[in-house]
Amino acid sequence: xxxxxxxxxxxxxxxxxxxxxxxxxxxxxxxxxxxxxxxxxxxxxxxxxxxxxxxxxxxxxxxxxxxxxxxxxxxxxxxxxxxxxxxxxxxxxxxxxxxxxxxxxxxxxxxxxxxxxxxxxxxxxxxxxxxxxxxxxxxxxxxxxxxxxxxxxxxxxxxxxxxxxxxxxxxxxxxxxxxxxxxxxxxxxxxxxxxxxxxxxxxxxxxxxxxxxxxxxxxxxxxxxxxxxxxxxxxxxxxxxxxxxxxxxxxxxxxxxxxxxxxxxxxxxxxxxxxxxxxxxxxxxxxxxxxxxxxxxxxxxxxxxxxxxxxxxxxxxxxxxxxxxxxxxxxxxxxxxxxxxxxxxxxxxxxxxxxxxxxxxxxxxxxxxxxxxxxxxxxxxxxxxxxxxxxxxxxxxxxxx
Numbered sequence: 094x095x096x097x098x099x100x101x102x103x104x105x106x107x108x109x110x111x112x113x114x115x116x117x118x119x120x121x122x123x124x125x126x127x128x129x130x131x132x133x134x135x136x137x138x139x140x141x142x143x144x145x146x147x148x149x150x151x152x153x154x155x156x157x158x159x160x161x162x163x164x165x166x167x168x169x170x171x172x173x174x175x176x177x178x179x180x181x182x183x184x185x186x187x188x189x190x191x192x193x194x195x196x197x198x199x200x201x202x203x204x205x206x207x208x209x210x211x212x213x214x215x216x217x218x219x220x221x222x223x224x225x226x227x228x229x230x231x232x233x234x235x236x237x238x239x240x241x242x243x244x245x246x247x248x249x250x251x252x253x254x255x256x257x258x259x260x261x262x263x264x265x266x267x268x269x270x271x272x273x274x275x276x277x278x279x280x281x282x283x284x285x286x287x288x289x290x291x292x293x294x295x296x297x298x299x300x301x302x303x304x305x306x307x308x309x310x311x312x313x314x315x316x317x318x319x320x321x322x323x324x325x326x327x328x329x330x331x332x333x334x335x336x337x338x339x340x341x342x343x344x345x346x347x348x349x350x351x352x353x354x355x356x357x358x359x360x361x362x363x364x365x366x367x368x369x370x371x372x373x374x375x376x377x378x379x380x381x382x383x384x385x386x387x388x389x390x391x392x393x394x395x396x397x398x399x400x401x402x403x404x405x406x407x408x409x410x411x412x413x414x415x416x417x418x419x420x421x422x423x424x425x426x427x428x429x430x431x432x433x434x435x436x437x438x439x440x441x442x443x444x445x446x447x448x449x450x451x452x453x454x455x456x457x458x459x460x461x462x463x464x465x466x467x468x469x470x471x472x473x474x475x476x477x478x479x480x481x482x483x484x485x486x487x488x489x490x491x492x493x494x
Contacts, residue, residue, distance in 0.1 A: 109175040118206045120145045121310070128177045129153075129303045133434060133441045136160065137284040139184060140440060142303050143171050145203055149310040149372075150340040153301050154203055155436045157288055159281055161255040164189030167218075168279060168288055169204045169436045170196060170211040178214050191215040193254045197277040198290045199225040199266070204436070209239030220245040221254050227272035248277050258282055260427070264292050264420040267413040270484035274409045278424070285431035287424060287444065291405050295397040296342075297439045300334040309370060310337060319360035319376030335388035336380065342391055342403040345470035348384035351377055387467055397442050399433065399452060407471040408478075411462045412485060418453060425449040 112126045122144055129142045139158040144151040156171040158181065165188055171177065185191060194215065196208050205228070212220055224247050226235055236242040246252070253261045258281065265275035279288040304311055311333030312323040339346040361374035392398060401410065401417075410417050424430070425446050433444035464472035478484040 106176075109179065112172040112174055114172070114206070114210060118202055120203070121147060121149060121151050122307070126172045126174050126177075127303070127306045128171075128174060128180065129301075129306070130180045131302075133157075134284040134286060134432065136188075138281065138286055138434065138441075140434075141171060141177055141180065142301070143177075144303055144310075146310070146337075146341070149313045150337055151310045152337065152341045152437060153303050155434075155440065157434055157436070157440075158184060159259075159279075159288070160188055160283070161192065161258045164192040166193040166195065166255060166259075167191060167211070167215075168195045168197060169290055170194060170208045171204070172207045173211045173214045191218045193219050193221060195221045195248075195254065195277075195279070196226075197223050197248070197279065197288075199223045199227060199273050199275040200269075202228075204290070212241060213239075218244075219254060221251075222247050223275055223277050224249055225266055225273045225275050232272070262420065262423045265413065265416055267409060267416055268485050269409055269412070270478070270482075274413075278420075280424070280427050280430070282428075285427075285429045286434050286441065287427065287430060287432065288434045290436045291402055292420070292435075293399055293433060294402050294435050294437050295399050295433070295439045295442045296338055296392045297334075298392050300330050301438075304330065304334070308333075313371070313376075314340070314378075316376065317380070319357065319372075319374035320363040320366065322365060323371055335385060335392075338391060339384065339388050339467070343467045343471060344404065344474070346384070346387060347467045347469060348381040348387060350379045350381065352379045397439065399442060399444065399448060402437070403468070404471065407463060407468060408475055408484075411475070414456070414461050418456065421449055421453045421456075425453070 107125065110125045110127050112124055115124045126143045131140045133140050137160050141156040141158065142153045145154050146152060154171065155169060157168045159166045159168060165184060181191065194208070194212055196204055198204060212218065220241065222235065222245060228238070235245065248261060249263065253259070260280040260282065262278050262280070263275060264278065266273040267275065276290050276292055278292060280286070281288065300311055308325055308330055309323065311330045312325055313333065314336045315329040315333035316323070339349070357375060357377050360376065363374050366374040430445055431443065432441040434440045475484070
């Protein structure tokens with residue numbers, strides 16, 4: 094291959110990863126969405142992962158493709174770049190056409206924002222929405238954001254897609270003030286897999302493969318100061334990943350502090366760092382000793398730590414412990430459940446009735462409203478929202494008025 098051939102191929106890759114609608118939800122990596130494709134369950138379930146985040150705090154988000162009778166079902170939409178659609182087309186050639194696209198959450202913007210564009214890529218597919226759709230700051234009807242009304246149905250109200258293959262379970266609805274939290278999970282009977290969006294996660298102990306395409310977020314956060322260069326190494330990637338996990342989980346973890354502005358500026362704009370990739374050396378973070386222990390506790394040591402995402406647990410479910418336990422009671426009775434496939438982080442995860450019962454017991458025995466350590470910032474944020482009456486009163490909060 095000549096140098097010109099390589100440049101042409103590289104440009105073609107860039108063109109296939111463009112996402113022109115990124116200003117609607119300006120999350121990193123903005124207008125370029127690289128996609129990693131993998132098979133999760135042989136000949137049954139496939140994963141399409143992209144990065145998303147703020148200020149290089151980027152984590153993988155997943156569109157899941159499921160084999161159903163006669164074709165394929167897409168769950169949790171992602172930006173339909175040419176790269177992503179091209180890979181789905183390859184699956185269609187072997188397993189049949191895309192029959193159904195499902196948006197299983199009422200509030201998940203990262204999936205909702207790309208749903209109209211994905212639906213136009215598969216004009217013959219039936220569209221299914223979680224009940225109670227809403228948007229912020231303007232609550233715009235679904236048809237006005239580009240979701241075709243003629244072929245769109247609502248889960249529960251209009252039944253369910255592919256009931257011969259799938260069982261459907263609702264988590265919620267939960268009143269969160271601005272709207273509702275509701276998530277509909279899908280149990281794919283042939284593969285014994287439970288598909289969820291935000292209800293449960295298990296965090297990869299090592300950086301996901303998606304970062305191999307561009308490790309910049311990992312390298313950026315692996316540093317201690319803004320004047321340090323972005324140097325790639327396995328150690329830097331691992332360090333950056335653990336810090337990203339803490340950021341994404343707690344927004345402002347216990348061992349993170351914000352240095353004075355004078356100190357931030359003192360390390361900024363140094364030679365070799367005057368570019369967008371390094372944010373011109375602006376690095377407003379300082380990590381204290383012991384942060385690694387917090388990250389390892391979150392991930393789990395010897396086996397995957399299956400958990401509620403901390404942001405969701407602290408900001409949504411303090412008002413809905415009973416609803417969460419009810420959902421766990423429903424899924425624990427699923428016949429032969431073997432796998433958990435979330436829309437974020439690691440998948441597939443071994444998952445069985447015993448683990449569900451242990452999770453339920455752990456939730457019942459531990460404090461449900463956490464406010465210390467890594468949870469302190471999330472707790473203060475929740476209290477601030479309560480004072481402004483943006484979210485409803487938490488019936489389980491011992492410190493409520």
